[in-house]
Amino acid sequence: IIAVLMGLLFPAVGAAKEAARKAQAKNDCVQIVNAVKAYYTEYGKYPIALQPNGKYVGNNDVLFNILRVITGLSGTQLAENPRKIVFIEAPAAKADGKYGIQGNGQWFDPWGGAYRVWIDHDYDNKVANPYTSGAGFDPIDTGVIVFSLGKDGAGGSGTRSTSGNTADDVLSWQ
Numbered sequence: 001i002i003a004v005l006m007g008l009l010f011p012a013v014g015a016a017k018e019a020a021r022k023a024q025a026k027n028d029c030v031q032i033v034n035a036v037k038a039y040y041t042e043y044g045k046y047p048i049a050l051q052p053n054g055k056y057v058g059n060n061d062v063l064f065n066i067l068r069v070i071t072g073l074s075g076t077q078l079a080e081n082p083r084k085i086v087f088i089e090a091p092a093a094k095a096d097g098k099y100g101i102q103g104n105g106q107w108f109d110p111w112g113g114a115y116r117v118w119i120d121h122d123y124d125n126k127v128a129n130p131y132t133s134g135a136g137f138d139p140i141d142t143g144v145i146v147f148s149l150g151k152d153g154a155g156g157s158g159t160r161s162t163s164g165n166t167a168d169d170v171l172s173w174q
Helices: 002-043 060-068 075-080
Strands: 116-119 144-148
Touching: 002 060, 002 116, 002 144, 060 075, 060 116
Parallel strands: none
Antiparallel strands: 116 144
């Protein structure tokens, strides 16, 4: 009887952990969007001088160092936040190294992938939708979007669906 109950419990625990990771990633995405918008409100521009196309994909450390005012910023990065306002506080990475801000300044989602941040680099209040369909309009009417590729680390393009490699992606605009 105990073995049967344990067999029923383990899948439920795994599903609960995965739901918690998705909730954490969604919360982080919203927090990042709000921080970038607060930066825009303060300075009247987006923090894109060091990434002119506005896409922080594998290099989100540049953005988060500016938004967190990390000691030791290069002169160019510090020039992006001259009032030294902390717009976001992110958790330090845990021992497993999967979630949080790593030593290099990148912010990783609960599955260990870097958050993708796309910012309106031409100031028309539109950001290209990374998905061809199933994830809202293209372009998205906002100044910034953030997304995580989820557990499988795949997706970020193609059709967003409830199955396949885009099903676990977490999007700030949905």
